[in-house]
Amino acid sequence: MTSHPQADRDRFTAETRQFRRELLAHCYRMAGSAQDAEDLVQETYLRAWRAYAGFERRSSVRSWLYKIATNVCLTALEPRSIHVLPSGLSGPCDAVDRPPNLLGPGEVSWLEPIPEAWLTPTADDPAAVVIARESLRLALIAGLQHLPARQRAILVLREVLAFSAAETAEILDTTTAAVKSGLQRARSRLNDLDPNRETLLEPTDPRARALLDGYIAAFEHSDARMLEQVLRADATLEATPFADWQSGRRSCIHMLATYVLGAPGDWRMLPTTANGHPAAVVYRRCTDGSLRPDGVVVLIATPTGVSRVLKFHDPALVTTFGFPAAIRGG
Structure with a gap:
């Protein structure tokens, strides 16, 4: 069969580009850095294109992309320190009459905010917008960074993206039992980090x-x-x-x-x-x-x-x- 590279590229783009925003949000939740998330999405699409010819469609294109993106994130996160906020380092300062302690470049990997315009669903669906915002609140992103990377992935895939335990196990090449156990531990850890979640105002309020x-x-x-x-x-x-x-x-x-x-x-x-x-x-x-x-x-x-x-x-x-x-x- 004759190969048509441009036709293949066009088909790949048509099937995958609609997921770029949600994949960016996924990589941001995993990494805690807007710049890192952009790089991880770029790597995801590069790997997806290289594997596209062999994609057997036993899963949806969306699940296939999430499998690639999640594994890209897990690989990238292995050698890196987590991104944190100052409150993730120590308790509040009790010396109010001294200048704040400035840390030098590279001493800490800081959590970064992300523009909502990058991530808000394009569909005219107010409920979807609210859900997207809730899953990107800074307290949640900061808490996720304190979870082991695979627990972080399990919690995001199950509770934010609503993949089933079986789908999550397939994405992570593990068992449903391991997914259920990891989710329980992740929930417990997040609750320890932020036990008193408060009511927040929508930015449009x-x-x-x-x-x-x-x-x-x-x-x-x-x-x-x-x-x-x-x-x-x-x-x-x-x-x-x-x-x-x-x-x-x-x-x-x-x-x-x-x-x-x-x-x-x-x-x-x-x-x-x-x-x-x-x-x-x-x-x-x-x-x-x-x-x-x-x-x-x-x-x-x-x-x-x-x-x-x-x-x-x-x-x-x-x-x-x-x-x-x-x-x-x-």
Whole structure:
């Protein structure tokens, strides 16, 4: 039979491209890094194309791709340290009158946020959007990183993606008994890490937007008092790449007022959404008057206020979230 490479390529693309977004979400849940997830999806599609001619269709194309993607992730994760948040390293800082402890490059692999625009289902299905957000909350992604890689895969495949125990066993080349046992252990570990899951506001909820607007206004006006209207009394504040983090509204505001807020106009924030949470890309004013990327801040918004502030000091995230690399005259 004559081979038609371009026809094969077109058929492969038509059958597989619809799964790219969900595979990106899967790889992100496994790796905890948006950049790593992109690389892992690229490797998945490369391996899938190489194996396409031998695909016997005993499973769906979707299951076949997830098998490849999961094994790509497991192989990649073996030699790597997990991605964490500062709260995953130690307890809150009890020395409020010292600058936060800055860790050097490479000392820790930090968890990264991911733009919701990369992952939101394209179908006009509000329920699907909510489910996608819930499975990408930062607390869940952070908790997953503390599971052994295969337990992480089992939990994601079973509870997020709704594969059956038998399908999960086939994807992981193991037994259904091993899948059931791994799922039980993963659930138990996640519950130990986050036993008191709280009610969160959807980022489209007007209350969440009001909290985000209040946080942005506090920074742009350099007014620490405005933060009192935003943060809960038990709020926490953490920022990568700093090891120290604060617990309690008073400590959070003291840290921000003393070391961060600066003068009015020093900061500019533009609203966005990350991991199903209200967020903002952050710019800081330079000596030439331009506003340069500083990172992304994510707010964990609840009906009673912001319970967690997570700042990711990585200027590259600003363009990852689709915003300009600099703002002049802002």
